[in-house]
Amino acid sequence: MSPTPSLEPDMPPPSDPPGGTRTPQVSYRQARPLAGAVFEVGGLSVFYGDHEAVRDVNLSIGHRQITAMIGPSGCGKSTVLRCFNRMNDLIPHARVAGKIHYHSEDLYGREVDPIEVRRRIGMVFQKPNPFPKSIYDNIAYGPRVGGFKGNLDDLVEETLTHAALWDEVKDKLKTSALALSGGQQQRLCIARTIAVQPEVILMDEPCSALDPIATAKIEDLMEKLAEEFTIIVVTHNMQQAARVSHRTAFFTADVDDKGERHGRLIEYDETSRIFSNPSDNRTEDYISGRFG
Ligand SMILES: Nc1ncnc2c1ncn2[C@@H]1O[C@H](COP(=O)(O)OP(=O)(O)OP(=O)(O)O)[C@@H](O)[C@H]1O
Numbered sequence: 403m404s405p406t407p408s409l410e411p412d413m414p415p416p417s418d419p420p421g422g423t424r425t426p427q428v429s430y431r432q433a434r435p436l437a438g439a440v441f442e443v444g445g446l447s448v449f450y451g452d453h454e455a456v457r458d459v460n461l462s463i464g465h466r467q468i469t470a471m472i473g474p475s476g477c478g479k480s481t482v483l484r485c486f487n488r489m490n491d492l493i494p495h496a497r498v499a500g501k502i503h504y505h506s507e508d509l510y511g512r513e514v515d516p517i518e519v520r521r522r523i524g525m526v527f528q529k530p531n532p533f534p535k536s537i538y539d540n541i542a543y544g545p546r547v548g549g550f551k552g553n554l555d556d557l558v559e560e561t562l563t564h565a566a567l568w569d570e571v572k573d574k575l576k577t578s579a580l581a582l583s584g585g586q587q588q589r590l591c592i593a594r595t596i597a598v599q600p601e602v603i604l605m606d607e608p609c610s611a612l613d614p615i616a617t618a619k620i621e622d623l624m625e626k627l628a629e630e631f632t633i634i635v636v637t638h639n640m641q642q643a644a645r646v647s648h649r650t651a652f653f654t655a656d657v658d659d660k661g662e663r664h665g666r667l668i669e670y671d672e673t674s675r676i677f678s679n680p681s682d683n684r685t686e687d688y689i690s691g692r693f694g
């Protein structure tokens with residue numbers, strides 16, 4: 403794994419953003435070079451049965467960077483996200499073609515264990531989905547299954563602290579996770595994911611069920627976690643993509659002669675560029691709210 407360069411200071415907001423008022427006034431985070439990328443994706447297509455839902459995606463995912471995937475509904479964001487930890491394997495009629503290399507190794511190679519892949523590349527879903535167990539057991543579950551031999555109490559505390567949840571739950575660790583608020587449940591799910599020490603965290607619209615305050619807490623947490631983890635986040639929230647990510651991938655769906663829709667990656671670049679000076683009109687139309 404390549405050494406991690408230190409974080410660069412945030413870039414100033416662009417002076418002339420497209421789309422007027424809908425473009426968020428934020429300081430964009432400066433992306434690091436993609437050398438030593440965690441994932442290299444080439445010619446990726448995903449089929450559901452005969453339908454090619456996503457066609458010919460090419461991109462690299464930077465180490466300890468936040469990559470946002472944006473685009474209108476049905477353009478294949480979740481489908482692509484699921485390729486990164488082989489979750490599409492669990493959909494019987496799904497087929498993945500093309501290359502996804504994880505640290506230069508074929509993620510879909512025959513010798514690769516998908517269970518180990520999902521431990522190293524964790525996933526957080528749209529709807530918080532804690533286990534119907536205590537807060538403590540939600541965190542302890544993965545490490546126990548993985549044969550963790552250290553002090554579980556310490557691990558639970560460290561993990562919850564890491565996920566900015568410890569102070570809120572330290573007096574009720576044995577109560578049901580389902581009694582937490584939605585935002586707390588989502589932070590618990592993030593904590594549960596990091597408890598098994600993954601390298602990458604995939605997030606599919608992690609804030610779409612949350613109010614703005616809970617959303618802000620998750621965004622703060624993501625920023626903190628990016629010091630240690632590589633994060634790929636699907637979001638419909640343009641401001642969120644602009645605020646938290648270093649790079650942004652914009653997808654949309656083309657309709658072919660037969661009327662079939664195929665998701666495509668239209669543009670992938672540093673977030674500052676995508677939101678201030680995109681090179682494709684479709685990106686500009688989308689981020690400025692003219693379509694999607
Ligand atoms: N399990 C599945 N079986 C069959 N087709 C699927 C399946 N999941 C997704 N698709 C199809 O693949 C295409 C892309 O869907 P996907 O869910 O990846 O889009 P998305 O960009 O995540 O959309 P949204 O923003 O609404 O979540 C759509 O045409 C969808 O109908």
Ligand SMILES: [Mg+2]
Nearest residue numbers: 479480481636
């Ligand atoms: Mg989706």
